[in-house]
Amino acid sequence: VKPSVLAPDLEVTGDITAKGPLVVQARIVGNITGEIVTIEHWANVKGDIEAKQATIEGVVVGAVIANDVRVTHSGQINGSVHYTKLAVEAGAMIEGHLRMITPPPEPAQPSGSASE
Numbered sequence: 001v002k003p004s005v006l007a008p009d010l011e012v013t014g015d016i017t018a019k020g021p022l023v024v025q026a027r028i029v030g031n032i033t034g035e036i037v038t039i040e041h042w043a044n045v046k047g048d049i050e051a052k053q054a055t056i057e058g059v060v061v062g063a064v065i066a067n068d069v070r071v072t073h074s075g076q077i078n079g080s081v082h083y084t085k086l087a088v089e090a091g092a093m094i095e096g097h098l099r100m101i102t103p104p105p106e107p108a109q110p111s112g113s114a115s116e
Contacts, residue, residue: 008042015047024058031062041074048079056092067101 003021006012010026018034028045037051043058054066056075065082073091080097088094 003036003038006043037066039075041072063096065101 006026008025021036031047038055041057048063053068067084069083071092073089076093
């Protein structure tokens, strides 16, 4: 699946929801929701990002909430990061709280199973 690309000549005000991969090269004022979201190094986002996978190469002022968060050497986040898995390259900047998302506990197995 080809990603949707918001080109660097765009300035978008408003929330964005993507069903497929999204590459942001633009200036965004609003929240972004998607499966796989990449904020490229010249992009600037003022708003929250919620995704299964988020790669931050540019600037985000807001919360990043994702199962898998990667912040590259050029990435900057000014806000909280909620993650299951976090990778931060040397040179990246994060100003805010880091919160690990814990998966829900597995349901307890009944002591007497039907296969016994």
